Amino acid sequence: MPTLHTINKSPFDRNSLQTCLRLANKGAAVILIEDGVYGAMKGNTVSATVEKALSDLSIYVLGPDMKARGVDESKIIDGIKVVDYKGFVDLTVENDKINAWL
Amino acid sequence: MSDTKKFMYINRKAPYGTIYAWESLEVVLIGAAFEQEVAMAFVDDGVYQILKGQDTSELGIKNFSPTYSALGDYDVNKIYVEKESLDARGLTVDDLLDLKYEDEDDDWAEKDSIQVVTSQELAEILEQQDVVFSF
Numbered sequence: 001m002p003t004l005h006t007i008n009k010s011p012f013d014r015n016s017l018q019t020c021l022r023l024a025n026k027g028a029a030v031i032l033i034e035d036g037v038y039g040a041m042k043g044n045t046v047s048a049t050v051e052k053a054l055s056d057l058s059i060y061v062l063g064p065d066m067k068a069r070g071v072d073e074s075k076i077i078d079g080i081k082v083v084d085y086k087g088f089v090d091l092t093v094e095n096d097k098i099n100a101w102l
Numbered sequence: 103m104s105d106t107k108k109f110m111y112i113n114r115k116a117p118y119g120t121i122y123a124w125e126s127l128e129v130v131l132i133g134a135a136f137e138q139e140v141a142m143a144f145v146d147d148g149v150y151q152i153l154k155g156q157d158t159s160e161l162g163i164k165n166f167s168p169t170y171s172a173l174g175d176y177d178v179n180k181i182y183v184e185k186e187s188l189d190a191r192g193l194t195v196d197d198l199l200d201l202k203y204e205d206e207d208d209d210w211a212e213k214d215s216i217q218v219v220t221s222q223e224l225a226e227i228l229e230q231q232d233v234v235f236s237f
Contacts, residue, residue, distance in 0.1 A: 001229060019114065019146055022186070022221045025229045099234040102114070102122070 004029045004095035007036035009102075011046040016101040018046070021053040029091055031060040031083070037071055040080050047077060054079040062088060107232040108139045113148035115237065117167070118158065123151045124166055126237035131169075134176035141180035141231070142173075143224060148237075149187050152199045152216075167199065174203030179215045186221050 005024055011017040017032070017039045024030060030053075032040050039046060040061040053059065059080045066073070066082065073082055083091070092098060111130050115122040126142075134140045144152055151167070158165040173181070181201055188194060201215040219227065228234060 001232075003229065003234070015146060016114070023145070023184075023225045023228060025225045097232065097234060099112075099228070099236060101236050 001096040002027055002029065002094070004031065004091050004098045006030075006098060006100045007032050007039060008034040008100075010035045011039040012044075014102075018049060020099075020101050021049060021057070024053075024057055026056045029058045029060065029095060031062060031088060031091060032080075033062045033065050033088070035069075037061050037065045037069060040066070040076050041071060042075055042077050051077055051079070060087070060091065106137065106139055108141070108230065109133050110141050110143060110228060110231040110234045112143045112145060112228075112234065112236045113151055114146040116147040116150040117156070118161070118163065122237045123148070126235075127166060127169055129235065129237075130173070130178060131176060134173075134178050140176075140178045141182065141227075142178065143182045143184070143228070145184045145187050145224070149183055149191060149193060149198070152181075152183070152201070153193075153197060154199055170199055170201060174201065174215055177203075179203035179205075179213070181215045181217065182224055182227060183216055183218050184221060184224050185218050188218065 005020050007017045007020055009016055060083045061080055063082045063084050111126055113126050117123040130140055130142060152170055156165050156167040195218050198216060202212050203215050204210040205213050
């Protein structure tokens with residue numbers, strides 16, 4: 001039963017992204033929304049953990065939340081897919097359940 | 103189709119600094135009253151919720167830690183604690199509340215509700231659930 005995990009906090013404020021990546025099963029999807037989008041960026045102390053997780057998980061980031069925060073697509077880790085709201089809805093439909101990390 | 107679903111409540115916050123732990127416990131008891139299959143996981147600072155010896159008498163707020171001991175009576179007897187979270191905090195299962203339940207399929211033998219599991223094991227347990235709530 002595939003799971004969609006949502007992360008809405010910066011990995012520098014909370015450890016929800018790190019814990020989610022530790023507990024997400026192979027094949028799960030993770031979407032970074034709101035302040036969670038900072039976790040999709042290259043070149044920081046969390047990037048290596050996120051890059052490693054990409055071998056087992058599909059990671060997405062919500063474009064409008066990036067744009068609002070001035071996070072350009074060129075700053076996003078390779079392999080993370082940028083989706084719009086419609087793409088977010090598709091992910092919720094494709095997965096059996098959602099784990100909304102706090 | 104069965105009306106019973108597997109509910110998992112993931113607890114990741116320490117008990118008194120925020121309301122999450124108490125709210126989670128209330129929702130767990132409600133879910134169990136509706137005869138759903140309820141399990142709990144304690145991860146990150148959530149492990150502090152079930153630490154032994156809590157005494158809030160000088161804070162003037164309720165010490166709700168004894169309530170965890172009632173979970174067994176509500177058939178909430180799958181309580182998973184992530185080993186990595188205990189290790190990171192220098193804790194072992196001996197530092198935690200002694201949570202028990204009576205197994206009706208085994209002549210009401212008293213058994214431990216708490217199971218310490220690795221991240222990998224917990225990931226697989228989470229995958230088997232129908233609904234996951236994060237607190």
